[in-house]
Amino acid sequence: MEMVVEARFDAVGGWFAVLGWVGLVFIVLAVAEIVWDRLTGARPKLAETGANIVIAAVGEALNRTAYGLIFVVALFLAEPFALLDIPMTWWSWLLAILAADLSYYWMHRWEHEVRVLWSYHSVHHSSPEFNLTTAYRLAWAEGLVEWVFFLPMVVLGFDPVQTLVAILVVVLYQTWIHTTKVGRLGWLEGVLNTPSAHRVHHGSDDRYLDRNYGGILMLWDRMFGTYQAEEDPVTFGITQPLNSANPLVINFHEIVAIARDCLGARRLSDIAGYVFGRPGWRPPER
Numbered sequence: 001m002e003m004v005v006e007a008r009f010d011a012v013g014g015w016f017a018v019l020g021w022v023g024l025v026f027i028v029l030a031v032a033e034i035v036w037d038r039l040t041g042a043r044p045k046l047a048e049t050g051a052n053i054v055i056a057a058v059g060e061a062l063n064r065t066a067y068g069l070i071f072v073v074a075l076f077l078a079e080p081f082a083l084l085d086i087p088m089t090w091w092s093w094l095l096a097i098l099a100a101d102l103s104y105y106w107m108h109r110w111e112h113e114v115r116v117l118w119s120y121h122s123v124h125h126s127s128p129e130f131n132l133t134t135a136y137r138l139a140w141a142e143g144l145v146e147w148v149f150f151l152p153m154v155v156l157g158f159d160p161v162q163t164l165v166a167i168l169v170v171v172l173y174q175t176w177i178h179t180t181k182v183g184r185l186g187w188l189e190g191v192l193n194t195p196s197a198h199r200v201h202h203g204s205d206d207r208y209l210d211r212n213y214g215g216i217l218m219l220w221d222r223m224f225g226t227y228q229a230e231e232d233p234v235t236f237g238i239t240q241p242l243n244s245a246n247p248l249v250i251n252f253h254e255i256v257a258i259a260r261d262c263l264g265a266r267r268l269s270d271i272a273g274y275v276f277g278r279p280g281w282r283p284p285e286r
């Protein structure tokens, strides 16, 4: 079994090599941006950037071990339930990336609309700063959950390894859009996810909340009614600022808040609301 899985990874080894190099370029760009900001006198809070780097290092260690294993095992366990047998050809790569992007849209939307999912995704949104290192500020817990949203691709018939690569493409694409240094990009706005579109996504202003969920394509947001163009300047962060750059506080503040709300709940239905309702849900006045 192990041999078979290894051989299947080898078959797409070229993809992993390319993604690795692209990832490296993004890291170089992120470091260059920090240096540039220091030299030009823009004074981003170094504590926030430092927190992003610590969170990224721990997350990367988890992704390369336990979470990577969970993802691979889950996708391969779903394979026997595949409805179709989609071959790996150039067109199926296009379809796989498209399917991963659509899966990502819904995963991301639910991560904003269901509080227990928001408890980890809010990590990515909790910084009042917005630079390339923000892209790497991803919750330590997300790898425990996110594989679930990509099982439908394998059940539909995409190869598990192809599915995994497609997910990586969708995630890696989103690195470069975490910057304030690129303005609006003409006709690409509303088609692709751009720095401008993603600044809106990170906005805590009323008009910008819960907008622009797409990974690569903004077309999903246009289709499902969640697109918002960047108009007024964006206030980055979450509606209730954290005021902490401690990676532990950043990672676990919302799950602690949910636990506290549940402990104070009077009814079971209130607990359901606190866990599965929208972030900010409160029991109706009685």
Ligand SMILES: [Zn+2]
Residues within 6 Å of the ligand: 108, 112, 121, 124, 125, 201
């Ligand atoms: Zn988000």
Ligand SMILES: [Zn+2]
Residues within 6 Å of the ligand: 124, 134, 135, 178, 198, 202
């Ligand atoms: Zn982001």
